[in-house]
Amino acid sequence: MKIRAAVLESFGEPLAVQEVELAEPRAGEVLVRLHACGVCHTDLYTASGADPSGYAPTVLGHEGAGVVEAVGPDVASLAPGDHVVTLFSPQCRECIHCLDPRTNLCLAIREEQNKGHLPDGTTRISRDGEEIRSFMGCSTFAECTVMPEIALAKVSPEAPFEHACLFACGLSTGLGAAINTAAVRPGSTCAVFGAGMVGLGAVAGCRLQGAERIICVDLSPQRLELARGQGATDLLEGGEGTVERILELTGGFGADYTFEATGNVAVMRQAVEAARMGWGLCTVAGVAGRGETLDVVPRLLITGRRIAGSSFGGVKGRDQVPALVDRYLAGEIDLDPFVSHRISLDEVNRGFELMEAQDGIRSVIEFA
Numbered sequence: 001m002k003i004r005a006a007v008l009e010s011f012g013e014p015l016a017v018q019e020v021e022l023a024e025p026r027a028g029e030v031l032v033r034l035h036a037c038g039v040c041h042t043d044l045y046t047a048s049g050a051d052p053s054g055y056a057p058t059v060l061g062h063e064g065a066g067v068v069e070a071v072g073p074d075v076a077s078l079a080p081g082d083h084v085v086t087l088f089s090p091q092c093r094e095c096i097h098c099l100d101p102r103t104n105l106c107l108a109i110r111e112e113q114n115k116g117h118l119p120d121g122t123t124r125i126s127r128d129g130e131e132i133r134s135f136m137g138c139s140t141f142a143e144c145t146v147m148p149e150i151a152l153a154k155v156s157p158e159a160p161f162e163h164a165c166l167f168a169c170g171l172s173t174g175l176g177a178a179i180n181t182a183a184v185r186p187g188s189t190c191a192v193f194g195a196g197m198v199g200l201g202a203v204a205g206c207r208l209q210g211a212e213r214i215i216c217v218d219l220s221p222q223r224l225e226l227a228r229g230q231g232a233t234d235l236l237e238g239g240e241g242t243v244e245r246i247l248e249l250t251g252g253f254g255a256d257y258t259f260e261a262t263g264n265v266a267v268m269r270q271a272v273e274a275a276r277m278g279w280g281l282c283t284v285a286g287v288a289g290r291g292e293t294l295d296v297v298p299r300l301l302i303t304g305r306r307i308a309g310s311s312f313g314g315v316k317g318r319d320q321v322p323a324l325v326d327r328y329l330a331g332e333i334d335l336d337p338f339v340s341h342r343i344s345l346d347e348v349n350r351g352f353e354l355m356e357a358q359d360g361i362r363s364v365i366e367f368a
């Protein structure tokens with residue numbers, strides 16, 4: 001079938017929205033019609049050419065929500081009409097990692113996904129016979145996409161698409177960092193560094209876990225106000241001296257749980273140093289630049305601090321994303337402030353510009 005999609009032709013160039021060919025879903029695959037898709041830093045990172053593992057041409061986009069239109073052979077868990085959220089982090093429910101509660105890093109399709117292929121080593125998108133690779137296994141800057149069944153979470157049809165798509169990436173990452181990775185205990189003190197989609201999700205996650213105090217650190221006063229709306233009790237403008245200020249706010253000890261959601265290794269260090277001696281746990285969600293390292297004085301670890309990394313918030317997508325969406329539908333999370341701009345697929349490059357200008361949290365593409 002013919003679909004319109006935003007193609008990254010070459011790095012550093014604006015995406016080109018055009019008609020491409022999308023083939024039928026094969027075994028274990030699903031054809032999804034997109035209704036909404038968030039524009040994320042990871043899309044821009046690849047478009048810019050900064051990602052050394054990036055490739056072109058490809059259809060970017062990975063924060064999709066839509067409706068199943070058709071399923072290929074051997075698809076048992078989804079049927080036409082189901083509402084789905086796309087998962088760059090799949091869940092096969094069979095591999096050694098999926099069977100273990102300690103991780104969400106499914107092993108089933110990693111290699112082919114990293115190469116821009118569907119699990120069988122081919123792609124479904126093409127143009128004049130030329131293959132166009134898939135991005136993060138999703139390619140959701142498009143009217144329709146074909147994805148593996150194991151990379152789709154079936155969610156409540158009650159959830160508006162523009163909110164459902166937020167669960168595809170940063171929001172679930174932040175929520176999961178607090179709920180799964182750190183498993184914040186009720187009554188705790190938390191400190192969240194960064195108030196973008198991930199950090200705000202972490203603030204909401206800490207609140208849902210019953211944290212008593214949630215300190216949020218960011219450089220932007222507007223973003224700190226959004227953090228207050230998600231449950232932050234103390235707002236700090238970041239920079240030098242942040243660790244000392246958190247220690248002052250916590251009786252000299254530091255926070256029970258800290259979260260890093262900036263991708264800046266200097267901030268990661270602050271997040272480690274702001275964690276409490278004895279049991280303070282620092283959860284790192286930000287993605288650092290290639291080759292950068294985290295500087296930590298080992299004494300901080302010997303005196304009881306721990307550091308954990310969190311990919312997609314440790315969320316096992318097919319099981320947990322639907323549950324998170326249900327919590328949102330029950331009124332536990334306010335997502336309106338996160339959708340800052342609604343744009344059309346043709347305006348996708350404007351979505352990048354708004355992101356570079358730090359204008360709002362998410363621009364969401366709405367498909368007509």
Ligand SMILES: NC(=O)c1ccc[n+]([C@@H]2O[C@H](COP(=O)([O-])OP(=O)(O)OC[C@H]3O[C@@H](n4cnc5c(N)ncnc54)[C@H](O)[C@@H]3O)[C@@H](O)[C@H]2O)c1
Nearest residue numbers: 194195196197198218219238261262263285286287311312
């Ligand atoms: N682990 C994962 O699976 C996963 C998933 C999605 C995104 N990420 C990563 O998480 C990070 C955050 O993503 P986002 O979408 O929220 O990004 P974002 O750019 O919207 O938010 C980052 C925030 O950090 C703030 N910040 C910058 N420097 C700071 C400092 N010195 N002190 C305090 N705050 C500071 C910025 O003002 C901004 O509000 C990125 O590194 C992203 O790549 C990780």
Ligand SMILES: [Zn+2]
Nearest residue numbers: 040042169170
């Ligand atoms: Zn994303």
Ligand SMILES: [Zn+2]
Nearest residue numbers: 092095098106
């Ligand atoms: Zn698996």
